Amino acid sequence: MLERLRARYPSLANAAYATLTAGSAALLLVLLMIAARFLSADDYGRFAWAFALTTIIETVMDAGLGQLSVRATGRDKDWAGGAFGNVLGLKLVWVVVGLAILVIVTPILKSDPRIIKLCYLMGISSAVRSYLLTARGVLQGLGRFDLEALAVVSDRVLLLVAGTAALWFGYGLFGLAFAFVGARLIMLVAVTILLRTVIGHVRPVFNRASWRDLQTAALPLGLFMIALNAYTLIDTVILGVMRPDAEVGWYAASYRIYDGLTYPPSIIAALLTPRLSYLFVNDRPAHRRMLMLGLAGSMTLGVVLGGLAILVAGPLVTLLFGSAYAPAAVSFRVLAGGAFLVFGTWILHAAAISTNLDRRLLLTTVVGLVSNVALNIVMIPRWGIEGAAWATVVAEGITVVLLFVQLQRRLSEP
Numbered sequence: 154m155l156e157r158l159r160a161r162y163p164s165l166a167n168a169a170y171a172t173l174t175a176g177s178a179a180l181l182l183v184l185l186m187i188a189a190r191f192l193s194a195d196d197y198g199r200f201a202w203a204f205a206l207t208t209i210i211e212t213v214m215d216a217g218l219g220q221l222s223v224r225a226t227g228r229d230k231d232w233a234g235g236a237f238g239n240v241l242g243l244k245l246v247w248v249v250v251g252l253a254i255l256v257i258v259t260p261i262l263k264s265d266p267r268i269i270k271l272c273y274l275m276g277i278s279s280a281v282r283s284y285l286l287t288a289r290g291v292l293q294g295l296g297r298f299d300l301e302a303l304a305v306v307s308d309r310v311l312l313l314v315a316g317t318a319a320l321w322f323g324y325g326l327f328g329l330a331f332a333f334v335g336a337r338l339i340m341l342v343a344v345t346i347l348l349r350t351v352i353g354h355v356r357p358v359f360n361r362a363s364w365r366d367l368q369t370a371a372l373p374l375g376l377f378m379i380a381l382n383a384y385t386l387i388d389t390v391i392l393g394v395m396r397p398d399a400e401v402g403w404y405a406a407s408y409r410i411y412d413g414l415t416y417p418p419s420i421i422a423a424l425l426t427p428r429l430s431y432l433f434v435n436d437r438p439a440h441r442r443m444l445m446l447g448l449a450g451s452m453t454l455g456v457v458l459g460g461l462a463i464l465v466a467g468p469l470v471t472l473l474f475g476s477a478y479a480p481a482a483v484s485f486r487v488l489a490g491g492a493f494l495v496f497g498t499w500i501l502h503a504a505a506i507s508t509n510l511d512r513r514l515l516l517t518t519v520v521g522l523v524s525n526v527a528l529n530i531v532m533i534p535r536w537g538i539e540g541a542a543w544a545t546v547v548a549e550g551i552t553v554v555l556l557f558v559q560l561q562r563r564l565s566e567p
Contacts, residue, residue, distance in 0.1 A: 174302045174423070180309035182413050182473075184316045188329055189406060189474045191320040198398035200326060201405030203271040205389040206262070207255065211279035211286075212382040214251035217375025218244060218367070219283075219290040220506060224430050226294025237291060237348075238358030239367055244287060245357060248280045262394055267326070274330040281337035288344050294427060297351065304344050312336040374506070377515040381502070384522040384548065388541040391529045396537060404538040406470060406478045407485035414458050414492050418451045418499035425500065429507035440507070441564050448500045455496030462489035484542035491546030494553050501556040505563075513559045521552035 189197050218240050259272040285308065292301040315336045319328030348355045389408070393401045425447050432440035462469070466489065467482040474481065505514040525548035532540030 174298070174305045174420075177302075177306045177309045178416055178419075179413060180306075180313045182409055184313045185405075185409055186473050187317055188320060189402075189478060192326060192329075194399040194402040194477055195397075196326045196402075198393070198400065198402030198405065199265070199268050199271060200329065201389060202263070202393035202398070202401050203268060203275045203330075205386040205393075205405075206259065206272055207275040207279040209379070209382050209386055209390070210251045210255045210276060211283050212375070212378045213254060214244070214248045214280055214283035215286055215375065215378065216244070216247040216368070217371035217373065217378055218247075219286040220374040220378060221367070221371040222287055222290030223294045223426055224506060226291055236363070236367065237352060238356055239360050239363040240287060241284075241355065242357035242359045243364045243367055244284060248283065251283075252276055252280060262390070271326065271330055274327070274334055278330075278333040278337045281334075281341050285337070285340060285344055288348055291348070291352065293423060295351065298423075300347060300351065304340070304347060307343065308336070308340045311339060373512050373515055377518055380515060380518040380522050384518060384525050384552075387522065387526055388529050388533075388545055391526070392533055392538065392541050395533050400538055403478055403481040404484055404541055406474045407481035407483075407488060407538070407542070410462075410469065410473060410485055411488040411492070414455075414462060414489065415495055415499065417454055417458070418496040421447055421451055422499040422503040426503040426506060429504055433508050437564065440504075444500070444504045444560070444564075447503075448497055451500045452493045452497045455493030459489045459492030462486075462492065481538070484538040487539060487542035487546060491549055494546065494549040497553050498549060498556065501553065501560060504560055505556060508560065508563050510559060510563050513563070514556070517552060517555040517559055520555060521548050524548045524551050 188200065192200065222237070222240065255272060255276040259269050263269060263272075285304070289301050289304065292298070292304070312333065315332035316329050319325075319332040322328070324331070345355055389401060389405060392404055425443065429440055429443060432443060463486050466486045467479070470482045470485055471479050502514070504510075525544055528544035528547055529541055532544050534540075536543070
């Protein structure tokens with residue numbers, strides 16, 4: 154029955170599957186809420202810091218290959234069958250590079266041996282997840298949002314079950330980290346089997362000529378994704394260097410709820426990216442109309458949801474994370490007030506990727522990252538987690554303006 158519905162109403166079915174995929178991120182939020190109940194604010198802050206740092210490193214391991222897979226497969230359905238083996242081979246190189254960076258950088262930023270060990274464990278989880286993200290890119294490009302939903306929901310359910318069990322049986326901080334590693338390794342096997350049913354062989358291929366072509370195309374996207382992830386998570390990393398672990402835990406709690414607000418635009422962006430990629434090379438006026446409609450709708454939704462979140466910030470934080478995290482309400486109100494900006498950023502990123510605006514997108518994001526770092530360094534010592542939140546909102550506003558201007562210039566080109 155589901156197959157008949159997907160065949161008859163493909164756009165509606167894809168929207169439903171994309172909604173399910175994005176909504177499943179709530180399972181990670183649930184796990185982190187459970188972790189907050191079992192861990193002290195200090196330990197929760199340590200985990201949040203390690204999670205932020207390794208997520209940034211994760212984008213180094215992907216090197217733009219995930220986003221390239223979405224765009225290339227969206228334009229040519231046969232691309233995945235011929236190129237994906239080389240993508241896997243190239244990813245092995247980048248995984249080694251990412252892990253090496255993590256081993257070097259972590260002891261420089263933190264002297265706590267518990268945090269260093271935690272980062273190394275979470276780095277293994279991130280290495281596996283980078284592969285899963287690339288697989289998701291292929292499935293999105295092929296329009297198989299149903300299989301993407303299956304893979305993502307399964308991953309997060311397994312993670313929720315394993316992480317909750319580790320905490321429940323008293324294994325604490327490191328039990329949670331091992332749960333991430335174990336769950337992701339199981340999903341690595343499962344997704345490999347799933348991809349074989351769709352594109353055939355998924356063995357790594359070592360063809361340096363193909364690697365060179367792939368990396369040339371993917372590198373601007375990879376640098377963009379590195380800058381974007383760093384831009385999103387750098388406040389947590391800087392906060393952890395400058396302030397106590399408990400404050401990192403409070404800020405992480407507020408940011409997790411704020412991140413939950415961004416599920417709707419992520420759904421819209423996932424649906425728009427393949428479609429906009431097609432329209433850019435086939436119907437520029439239709440591309441512009443779809444972009445403006447998606448942008449207006451997403452930012453309006455951000456104003457509504459952000460406003461509601463401000464009204465219930467205090468009770469919401471304590472309900473989800475407990476009374477020990479009540480100070481997080483201050484930073485959450487600031488982040489929720491700027492939610493409409495990140496709602497717009499999701500759509501602008503999708504449009505930029507679809508228009509091959511890779512280098513300009515990178516430059517714009519780097520400007521946002523530099524602004525965010527500078528603002529955090531200035532604001533965190535004086536205002537703590539509230540300063541980190543304001544730095545994020547201001548940097549997001551700069552990014553939205555720059556992206557919009559760059560897109561208008563791109564779409565006006567002949």
